[in-house]
Amino acid sequence: xxxxxxxxxxxxxxxxxxxxxxxxxxxxxxxxxxxxxxxxxxxxxxxxxxxxxxxxxxxxxxxxxxxxxxxxxxxxxxxxxxxxxxxxxxxxxxxxxxxxxxxxxxxxxxxxxxxxxxxxxxxxxxxxxxxxxxxxxxxxxxxxxxxxxxxxxxxxxxxxxxxxxx
Amino acid sequence: xxxxxxxxxxxxxxxxxxxxxxxxxxxxxxxxxxxxxxxxxxxxxxxxxxxxxxxxxxxxxxxxxxxxxxxxxxxxxxxxxxxxxxxxxxxxxxxxxxxxxxxxxxxxxxxxxxxxxxxxxxxxxxxxxxxxxxxxxxxxxxxxxxxxxxxxxxxxxxxxxxxxxxxxxxxxxxxxxxxxxxxxxxxxxxxxxxxxxxxxxxxxxxxxxxxxxxxxxxxxxxxxxxxxxxxxxxxxxxxxxxxxxxxxxxxxxxxxxxxxxxxxxxxxxxxxxxxxxxxxxxxxxxxxxxxxxxxxxxxxxxxxxxxxxxxxxxxxxxxxxxxxxxxxxxxxxxxxxxxxxxxxxxxxxxxxxxxxxxxxxxxxxxxxxxxxxxxxxxxxxxxxxxxxxxxxxxx
Ligand code: SF4
Ligand code: SF4
Numbered sequence: 050x051x052x053x054x055x056x057x058x059x060x061x062x063x064x065x066x067x068x069x070x071x072x073x074x075x076x077x078x079x080x081x082x083x084x085x086x087x088x089x090x091x092x093x094x095x096x097x098x099x100x101x102x103x104x105x106x107x108x109x110x111x112x113x114x115x116x117x118x119x120x121x122x123x124x125x126x127x128x129x130x131x132x133x134x135x136x137x138x139x140x141x142x143x144x145x146x147x148x149x150x151x152x153x154x155x156x157x158x159x160x161x162x163x164x165x166x167x168x169x170x171x172x173x174x175x176x177x178x179x180x181x182x183x184x185x186x187x188x189x190x191x192x193x194x195x196x197x198x199x200x201x202x203x204x205x206x207x208x209x210x211x212x213x214x215x
Numbered sequence: 216x217x218x219x220x221x222x223x224x225x226x227x228x229x230x231x232x233x234x235x236x237x238x239x240x241x242x243x244x245x246x247x248x249x250x251x252x253x254x255x256x257x258x259x260x261x262x263x264x265x266x267x268x269x270x271x272x273x274x275x276x277x278x279x280x281x282x283x284x285x286x287x288x289x290x291x292x293x294x295x296x297x298x299x300x301x302x303x304x305x306x307x308x309x310x311x312x313x314x315x316x317x318x319x320x321x322x323x324x325x326x327x328x329x330x331x332x333x334x335x336x337x338x339x340x341x342x343x344x345x346x347x348x349x350x351x352x353x354x355x356x357x358x359x360x361x362x363x364x365x366x367x368x369x370x371x372x373x374x375x376x377x378x379x380x381x382x383x384x385x386x387x388x389x390x391x392x393x394x395x396x397x398x399x400x401x402x403x404x405x406x407x408x409x410x411x412x413x414x415x416x417x418x419x420x421x422x423x424x425x426x427x428x429x430x431x432x433x434x435x436x437x438x439x440x441x442x443x444x445x446x447x448x449x450x451x452x453x454x455x456x457x458x459x460x461x462x463x464x465x466x467x468x469x470x471x472x473x474x475x476x477x478x479x480x481x482x483x484x485x486x487x488x489x490x491x492x493x494x495x496x497x498x499x500x501x502x503x504x505x506x507x508x509x510x511x512x513x514x515x516x517x518x519x520x521x522x523x524x525x526x527x528x529x530x531x532x533x534x535x536x537x538x539x540x541x542x543x544x545x546x547x548x549x550x551x552x553x554x555x556x557x558x559x560x561x562x563x564x565x566x567x568x569x570x571x572x573x574x575x576x577x578x579x580x581x582x583x584x585x586x587x588x589x590x591x592x593x594x595x596x597x598x599x600x601x602x603x604x605x606x607x608x609x610x
């Protein structure tokens with residue numbers, strides 16, 4: 050009869066459920082206690098292709114602005130200034146008379162991380178891999194302006210990277 | 216007790232001594248109650264965490280054990296919001312019947328053969344009656360908030376509590392039938408210390424009555440799988456959706472207090488209450504007048520806690536019933552079986568006036584077998600998922 054079958058089945062399933070939960074009392078929780086009680090720092094536990102904040106290695110940035118053009122929401126702002134450096138020999142360039150040759154300088158390289166959606170489109174066209182995702186992700190702040198990452202300090206323009214011809 | 220006290224203070228009038236004594240007892244009971252409800256809320260969250268492979272609160276104090284204090288203080292500091300269109304008087308009033316209904320039952324719940332608020336000769340009736348106050352508070356809360364969720368929760372609580380009160384009271388009748396008394400102390404004294412002298416194992420019908428009692432008591436306490444009045448996933452928070460601060464805390468206080476009431480009732484009605492074996496009693500009496508009571512209190516708490524833990528585990532095991540299923544369980548299954556167990560117990564007492572020892576042992580050992588199978592099955596589940604048993608508390 051269905052009536053007694055129902056009773057038996059409900060008792061049996063409640064019993065089975067209780068054994069399962071009882072066995073869970075002795076299983077290890079899988080929670081990771083971010084931020085302070087992890088076995089190793091959280092940054093080390095992230096996967097290798099994690100998309101954290103963008104970072105730009107200004108040593109190898111060529112100033113091509115491809116990343117700026119690729120960004121669908123215009124959160125990268127690069128300004129290039131053409132300057133004619135004073136006619137001094139610059140040994141690093143290996144040109145005895147650099148004077149008079151106009152030179153490009155990156156005067157501004159801002160990424161508005163508050164706007165960025167971490168799509169990664171900017172990292173793809175970069176010829177040198179200068180712009181890339183870091184694993185940093187903690188930057189809660191009360192001032193949104195702090196989320197404007199400036200990779201070129203004001204007043205200190207950076208010379209773009211040039212492939213050595215050799 | 217009062218006579219001895221008035222002898223101690225002969226200059227005070229009798230009524231004053233009585234009033235002071237009542238105040239002291241009330242404060243003691245309320246203190247016990249809050250010291251139970253608070254930590255149990257923490258314990259429940261830890262157990263729930265473990266069952267869900269989480270950790271649960273573990274930051275406030277060692278293992279998070281004073282989390283409940285932090286929560287309480289937080290709720291004290293919260294604003295007591297009253298919705299603009301609410302029925303203000305009723306809205307303010309509603310938490311108190313809920314709270315009272317649960318705390319009043321404590322008066323007749325014994326702790327030991329001496330420690331009891333008041334051993335009323337209608338104790339059981341009083342408990343059922345006081346418990347019935349809860350439903351008034353729940354409906355008042357649901358109605359006065361002027362919110363559809365709360366109203367639905369209140370209506371559900373009314374339907375649920377009223378229909379589950381019937382099997383509950385009927386299963387209590389079985390105990391009354393066997394002990395011939397409504398006073399809790401008499402009920403306990405008519406049982407013995409050894410399991411075969413408990414009412415639960417005295418005959419198969421009493422065992423059925425116990426199961427019915429547990430199910431309908433859980434339903435009375437509005438706990439999962441019968442938590443339809445608050446049904447978080449359907450009704451936001453049911454009847455207490457609009458409450459905040461202390462008033463909200465009162466509802467939850469009552470919910471966890473209910474746990475103790477259910478456990479203590481189960482322990483004292485069916486499991487022999489504070490009865491301790493004669494050997495222990497003789498040993499304890501030899502040490503002084505206090506030790507026997509300590510043993511009794513510990514025994515009672517042990518039995519109570521078994522059921523408290525079981526109910527907590529049930530909550531995190533079973534899904535919520537549908538409204539129609541809820542009614543079906545009460546009217547189609549529990550109530551008929553409660554009648555069967557009353558009639559059966561009556562017949563049993565006529566056929567075996569002295570009880571049938573074989574049946575008692577049979578019930579006891581089948582219960583032990585079920586518990587043993589439970590443990591084996593739980594270990595099997597652990598092996599089945601290839602998990603290693605982990606007894607560590609801190610993670
Ligand atoms: S990740 Fe996407 S949104 Fe962010 S800067 Fe790069 S292109 Fe723009
Ligand atoms: S970061 Fe890469 S893409 Fe962007 S300007 Fe520099 S070299 Fe070009």
